[in-house]
Amino acid sequence: MTALLTEAERLAAALGPLSLSHVHRRIMAEGGQHPRRRAGSGTEFWQYRPLAPGEARGRVDWRRSARSDDLFVREREREEPGRLLLFADGSGSMRFRSSEALAEKGEAATLLLTALAMAARQGDEHVRVAGRPDARALPDLHAALLTSVFSVPETGALRAGDTIIWASDFLDSDDLATVTALARRGVTGVMLHIADPVEADFPFSGHVRFTRAEIGDPEADIGRAEALSDTYAKAWQEHQDRLGTMAADNGWALIRHRTDADPAVTLSAIARHLMSEAG
Amino acid sequence: MGGFSFAAPLLLAGLIALPLIWFLLRQSPPPPRAVRLPTLKLIAAAEIPPPQAARPPWWLLFLRLFLIALIIGALAGPRWQQPLTGPQPTRLTIIIDNGWAATRWPEMMAAAKDRVEALTAAGTRFAILTTAARRADDPQAARFVDADTALSMLGGLKPQPWNVDRAKAAEAVATGSDVLWLSDGVESAGAATLRAKIGNAEIMTFPAREPVFRAGGRTIAGYAATLARPADGPEERRVEILASGGEVLASDTALFGGRATVVRIAVPAARRGAIDRVRAGSGPASLMLVDGSGGRPRIALVDSGGDAPPLESGEFYIRRALEPHAELSMLSLVDAAASDANLFLLPDVAATAEAAAALLERVRDGAVAISFAGPRLAENGSALSPVDLRRGARAFGGVMSWQEPQVVGSFTAGTPLAGLPRPDDATVSKQLLARSNDPDVQLWATLTDGTPLVSARRQGAGLLILIHTSADPSWSDLPLSGLFEGMLVRLLPLADNADALDISAGAPWRLDRALTFEGRLAPPDNPAEIAADAWSDAIAGPETPPGIYASGDARRALNLTTLTGPAFAFAPLATDGLRPAETSAPPIDLGRWLLLAAALLFAVDVIVTLILRGAISLPAARLTSPAAAVTMALIFAFPLAAQEADGRLQLGYIGGTAQDAEIARGLQALSRELGRRTAVDPGIPARVSPGDKGLGRYPIIYWPAVARQSMNRAEAANIRAYLSRGGMILFDFGQPLGNGSGARRLLAPLGLPSLQEVTRDHVLFRSYYLIDQAGGGALWVEADTEGDSGRVAGVLIGGGNWPALWAGSSAVSAVRREAALRFGINAVMYALTGTYKADQVHAETLLDRIGE
Structure with missing residues (x-):
C-alpha cells in the first residue's frame, strides 16, 4: 500500500495541481456548496483575523475580542459549489490480473484515483471518496479506495454539481443504470474504464478452461480457444460501444485505461478533461 | 566375431505392449490450461461451444509410442562390436604375466576376454598359461580348450604376490600355436627364453604404474623406506602407515626426483607400537608388512651409577644399538624391577642378593636380565649373573700377558644367536670367567679359545644372560662393531616370550597369514615354513609366500622386498621380435544412446504438451531479460x-x-x-x-x-x-x-x-x-x-x-x-x-x- 502511495505521489507531482475552476464557474450559476479552504462566505468557521481599519463594526466577533485587546473578525470558509468524488469498483472482477507483472485492475484504479486526489488537494479542491465522507486525510482516502467492496457508488450522497470519477470495468448491468440515475440528478463525471490486456486482446489458443472471477460468472471449457476469439472481440467491442454511448448520452466522459499502460498518460487525459470547459 | 547383438533380447518382447499403450495414451489427453477471465460474461452462453472430448493429435501419439519403443530397445542392451580384421588362428596360446607387477590385472583380464570372445565364432581353441612362479608340485601344461572353457579359466585366474618365472612358462608353450602375451612390462631373467620360444608372437603390455618398496624398516622416529618408481609412474605418491585395523597412523608424500626415493615418516611415539603395514600403492610390492606389531619391546636399562663420559660408558653403546628397535628407559635397579619392562640390561651392575631380589622375582616370572661384565662385576660379582664368577677379569694382550686379544669364535647352533656373522675385527681383551662348569648354563657364544662370551641360564620362567665382556669399549672392540647390535637385536624377542627360547632358537618359522595380491592377510592355501637359520635368506615365492610367519609366539613378516632387493629398478620389458597385438575395440553400448534419444524425445514431448496447453507461446520473443x-x-x-x-x-x-x-x-x-x-x-x-x-x-x-x-x-x-x-x-x-x-x-x-x-x-x-x-x-x-x-x-x-x-x-x-x-x-x-x-x-x- 505504501508503494502505491509513493507511486501516486510521484504521479501527482508530475501532474501538478488540479483545479476544477471551470467546473466551478459553470456550476456557480446553479448554486451548490463547495468549500474552498479559504476565507469566504460559507457556513463553516474558517479563522479569526484582526479587524481591518475601515471595516464595519458589526463584523466584530465580540466573544473572541473580549479575550484580548484587539478586535477580531470571525471569518467563515469560502464555499463554492461542486465537490470531486472518487469511486473505485470493488467487485471481484476488479481483483484480477492476467500476469504477475501487472497490477490488479483494482490496484490500478486506486493508484489513478489516489494520484488525482493528491493533485486536487494541491489545487485546494474538496476531494472525498463517494460513500466514505469520513475519509479525509490522504492515507485514509487511499485505504478507503483500496478496500472498496461495492460495485456502484451510493447515489444518495451525491448532489447536483458534484463531479465523480468512477473507476470500474463496468461489467455489472447495475453500473450503467447508476450512471443514468446520477446524470439525471445533475452529477457530472468521468467513467474511468479499467481493463486488463488479456480482457482486451483475448490472446488464448488451444485447450483452455476459463474459470470464474466472481460468484455468478459463467465458466467454460473450450477445446480450441482461438476459434472463440472473433466472437469475443465482437462482444468486447459492443461493450466498449455501449459504454461510449452511455457516457455521451449523459454528458459524461469515458476514459479508458489498460493496466499495462502508463498511468501518467491516463492521468493527464483525466486532468485535461477536468480542466477543460466541457468538464 | 562382432556385429550387432542384444544383451537381453527377451526384453524386446515388451514391444508387444505398444498397442495397449496406444490405447491408454488416447484416453488421457494433456490437461487444459486454467485461466480466470472476468469478461467472459460478455459472451452470451449460447455462443460458447460445448466442451469437446479432446484427443491428443496423432503425431503426439506417434511420438510417445516411439519414445516407449526406444526405451524398451535400450533396456534390451543393443551392442555393436567391431569385428577383428586379423587372421583367425585355429589354436591360440594366451600367456599372462600374473606376478607381483600385474597391478593392472583387470585390464589384462578384459583384454584376454575380449580376444577370446572375438575369436569365439571362428572356433579357435585356447590354451591359458600363466608366468608367475609355481610350486614344484604344481606344474602347468598347455591344454587347448574351447572358448567357453577358456573364459571360465580366465575367470578363475589370480595374480600372485611373487615373481614371474617366464623361462619355466616357456617350457609349457606348445609348438604350432599362435601366441598372445599379456605382459606386465617388467623385464625378468627368463624373459629372453620366453621371447625366443614364442617367436613372432603378439604382445600387449600393461606396464605397472605403482611404485614398489626396495627396503624399509623402523627408525627411531617412525619408519623409513626406499621406493622405486616405474618409468611412467607418478612423480608423487602418498605413503601411508597403517594400523592393523586400517587406521592411518601417519602419512607423507614420496617425491621421486629420479627413479627412486627415500621416504621417512614420523609416527607419534605412542602409536609406534601399532604400526602394522606401510602402503605406497596397490599391488603386493607396494606394501610392507611390519613385524613386531605387538609393539616395540620395552627395555629397562639399569643405571650402573658410574659417571664415565658417554663414549666410555656401556649405557651409551647399548642405547645406540637398541634405540631403533625398542623403547629404552634408564632406571635404577629398584625402579627397573617395578617397571613394566620385560627385558633388563645391566651394564656392569654389581647387584647384591638383597638388591637383586625383586628383579630376580621378575625373572622367575618370565623376564630376561642381560648383564654385561665390567670392573665392578669383576670385583663384586652379581646376583643376576647366570654363572658363579671368578673374582677378577681375565686379560689378554696386555703388557703382563702373552696371549693375543681373542676374536669371537662361534655362535652355538640352536640358540638365539645362531647364524650371526663372525666379524674378524672385533676382539676381546678382557673377559670374566665362570668359577665352575654348571650343566644348567648354556653357552651361546664363545671366543676362539672356547672361553664363554655369552652364557645363559633358565631361572624359573625367565632367563639370566651374561655377556662376559663389557658394554663399553674398554674391554673389547665388540661395542664398536656391528655384531654388538646384531647380538642385542637377536636377544630382543626374548623379551616378548622367554619361553620361546627353544623354539625361536631352533623351530622353523611357519606361515601364519599369507599376503594376497590385493594386500590382505589371509589364511595360507598351502603350509609353508622357513628354517630358523634360513630366515635371513628367505625370498618370497610360491614355496614361501610373503606374509606373517610365526615361530611360537614370535612373528616376523616376509615382504616382497626380499625378492625386489635394495637395488631394484624397473627395467622395461624388451619386445624385440614380438609384434603389438591387434586390440579389438570394446563393444559399443548402443543402449545409452537410445536412452539419450528417449530423454530428448521426452523433453520434446513436455514442450509440445505445454504448447498445446497454451502455457508457453511459440514465438517466445519476450526477451525482456533484466540481465x-x-x-x-x-x-x-x-x-x-x-x-x-x-x-x-x-x-x-x-x-x-x-x-x-x-x-x-x-x-x-x-x-x-x-x-x-x-x-x-x-x-x-x-x-x-x-x-x-x-x-x-x-x-x-x-x-x-x-x-x-x-x-x-x-x-x-x-x-x-x-x-x-x-x-x-x-x-x-x-x-x-x-x-x-x-x-x-x-x-x-x-x-x-x-x-x-x-x-x-x-x-x-x-x-x-x-x-x-x-x-x-x-x-x-x-x-x-x-x-x-x-x-x-x-x-x-x-x-x-x-x-x-x-x-x-x-x-x-x-x-x-x-x-x-x-x-x-x-x-x-x-x-x-x-x-x-x-x-x-x-x-x-x-x-x-x-x-x-
Whole structure:
C-alpha cells in the first residue's frame, strides 16, 4: 500500500495541481456548496483575523475580542459549489490480473484515483471518496479506495454539481443504470474504464478452461480457444460501444485505461478533461 | 566375431505392449490450461461451444509410442562390436604375466576376454598359461580348450604376490600355436627364453604404474623406506602407515626426483607400537608388512651409577644399538624391577642378593636380565649373573700377558644367536670367567679359545644372560662393531616370550597369514615354513609366500622386498621380435544412446504438451531479460562515469547522435558564460540518457529533439521521477512548435498537464536578465507557473536551436547570440532558484513609484 502511495505521489507531482475552476464557474450559476479552504462566505468557521481599519463594526466577533485587546473578525470558509468524488469498483472482477507483472485492475484504479486526489488537494479542491465522507486525510482516502467492496457508488450522497470519477470495468448491468440515475440528478463525471490486456486482446489458443472471477460468472471449457476469439472481440467491442454511448448520452466522459499502460498518460487525459470547459 | 547383438533380447518382447499403450495414451489427453477471465460474461452462453472430448493429435501419439519403443530397445542392451580384421588362428596360446607387477590385472583380464570372445565364432581353441612362479608340485601344461572353457579359466585366474618365472612358462608353450602375451612390462631373467620360444608372437603390455618398496624398516622416529618408481609412474605418491585395523597412523608424500626415493615418516611415539603395514600403492610390492606389531619391546636399562663420559660408558653403546628397535628407559635397579619392562640390561651392575631380589622375582616370572661384565662385576660379582664368577677379569694382550686379544669364535647352533656373522675385527681383551662348569648354563657364544662370551641360564620362567665382556669399549672392540647390535637385536624377542627360547632358537618359522595380491592377510592355501637359520635368506615365492610367519609366539613378516632387493629398478620389458597385438575395440553400448534419444524425445514431448496447453507461446520473443538491461546499464555507465566532473555542477544533455559534439560545444559556451557572468560555475556538460538513474544531479537537462524523438515507458517513468523531484528539462524542437515538430509524440508519455505560453511576466524571463522572448518561437511551460503560485515549471518547450547560437557556430548577429545566451542563463538560474525572483516581476512598478 505504501508503494502505491509513493507511486501516486510521484504521479501527482508530475501532474501538478488540479483545479476544477471551470467546473466551478459553470456550476456557480446553479448554486451548490463547495468549500474552498479559504476565507469566504460559507457556513463553516474558517479563522479569526484582526479587524481591518475601515471595516464595519458589526463584523466584530465580540466573544473572541473580549479575550484580548484587539478586535477580531470571525471569518467563515469560502464555499463554492461542486465537490470531486472518487469511486473505485470493488467487485471481484476488479481483483484480477492476467500476469504477475501487472497490477490488479483494482490496484490500478486506486493508484489513478489516489494520484488525482493528491493533485486536487494541491489545487485546494474538496476531494472525498463517494460513500466514505469520513475519509479525509490522504492515507485514509487511499485505504478507503483500496478496500472498496461495492460495485456502484451510493447515489444518495451525491448532489447536483458534484463531479465523480468512477473507476470500474463496468461489467455489472447495475453500473450503467447508476450512471443514468446520477446524470439525471445533475452529477457530472468521468467513467474511468479499467481493463486488463488479456480482457482486451483475448490472446488464448488451444485447450483452455476459463474459470470464474466472481460468484455468478459463467465458466467454460473450450477445446480450441482461438476459434472463440472473433466472437469475443465482437462482444468486447459492443461493450466498449455501449459504454461510449452511455457516457455521451449523459454528458459524461469515458476514459479508458489498460493496466499495462502508463498511468501518467491516463492521468493527464483525466486532468485535461477536468480542466477543460466541457468538464 | 562382432556385429550387432542384444544383451537381453527377451526384453524386446515388451514391444508387444505398444498397442495397449496406444490405447491408454488416447484416453488421457494433456490437461487444459486454467485461466480466470472476468469478461467472459460478455459472451452470451449460447455462443460458447460445448466442451469437446479432446484427443491428443496423432503425431503426439506417434511420438510417445516411439519414445516407449526406444526405451524398451535400450533396456534390451543393443551392442555393436567391431569385428577383428586379423587372421583367425585355429589354436591360440594366451600367456599372462600374473606376478607381483600385474597391478593392472583387470585390464589384462578384459583384454584376454575380449580376444577370446572375438575369436569365439571362428572356433579357435585356447590354451591359458600363466608366468608367475609355481610350486614344484604344481606344474602347468598347455591344454587347448574351447572358448567357453577358456573364459571360465580366465575367470578363475589370480595374480600372485611373487615373481614371474617366464623361462619355466616357456617350457609349457606348445609348438604350432599362435601366441598372445599379456605382459606386465617388467623385464625378468627368463624373459629372453620366453621371447625366443614364442617367436613372432603378439604382445600387449600393461606396464605397472605403482611404485614398489626396495627396503624399509623402523627408525627411531617412525619408519623409513626406499621406493622405486616405474618409468611412467607418478612423480608423487602418498605413503601411508597403517594400523592393523586400517587406521592411518601417519602419512607423507614420496617425491621421486629420479627413479627412486627415500621416504621417512614420523609416527607419534605412542602409536609406534601399532604400526602394522606401510602402503605406497596397490599391488603386493607396494606394501610392507611390519613385524613386531605387538609393539616395540620395552627395555629397562639399569643405571650402573658410574659417571664415565658417554663414549666410555656401556649405557651409551647399548642405547645406540637398541634405540631403533625398542623403547629404552634408564632406571635404577629398584625402579627397573617395578617397571613394566620385560627385558633388563645391566651394564656392569654389581647387584647384591638383597638388591637383586625383586628383579630376580621378575625373572622367575618370565623376564630376561642381560648383564654385561665390567670392573665392578669383576670385583663384586652379581646376583643376576647366570654363572658363579671368578673374582677378577681375565686379560689378554696386555703388557703382563702373552696371549693375543681373542676374536669371537662361534655362535652355538640352536640358540638365539645362531647364524650371526663372525666379524674378524672385533676382539676381546678382557673377559670374566665362570668359577665352575654348571650343566644348567648354556653357552651361546664363545671366543676362539672356547672361553664363554655369552652364557645363559633358565631361572624359573625367565632367563639370566651374561655377556662376559663389557658394554663399553674398554674391554673389547665388540661395542664398536656391528655384531654388538646384531647380538642385542637377536636377544630382543626374548623379551616378548622367554619361553620361546627353544623354539625361536631352533623351530622353523611357519606361515601364519599369507599376503594376497590385493594386500590382505589371509589364511595360507598351502603350509609353508622357513628354517630358523634360513630366515635371513628367505625370498618370497610360491614355496614361501610373503606374509606373517610365526615361530611360537614370535612373528616376523616376509615382504616382497626380499625378492625386489635394495637395488631394484624397473627395467622395461624388451619386445624385440614380438609384434603389438591387434586390440579389438570394446563393444559399443548402443543402449545409452537410445536412452539419450528417449530423454530428448521426452523433453520434446513436455514442450509440445505445454504448447498445446497454451502455457508457453511459440514465438517466445519476450526477451525482456533484466540481465540484459543490467548489462546495457553497465556498458553505458562507463563513459558517463568517465565524464563526471569533480563534484561541480554540470549541465546535462540528451545525446547519442552525430550532433553531440555541436550540442556539447553550445552548452560549454553557455557554461563558460555562466561562470563569467554569474556565481554559477558549471563543469563540462554531461551526456545523459533518459533511462539513467542518476539524473537528479543535473539541475537542468537540455533535450534536443534531433537526439531523441520518443521515449519508452521506463524512460518516461524515470523522467517523471526526475521532474517530480524538482528537475527541469529544456526541450528543443529546433523549429517553432507546430504540427510538424513531433512535440506531441515526444511529450505524450510524460502525461503533462495543460501547458501555456510563457508570457513576459513569467519568472523565467526575470530570473537573471529581464528578457521578453526566448527565441525560436513561443516557449511553453506548465500552466500556473508564472511565479505567484510558487510552482516551478518542470519542462520548458521551445524550438530555439539554442546550442548553435550559444556556441556562435551559426552565422547570426551578436545581438541574437547575446539574446540566446541571456535566455540560457535565465533558464539555468530558473532551474536553480525557482520562483525566488518572482518579486522582481513587480520591480518595474516599484521603481516607477520610487521615482515619483
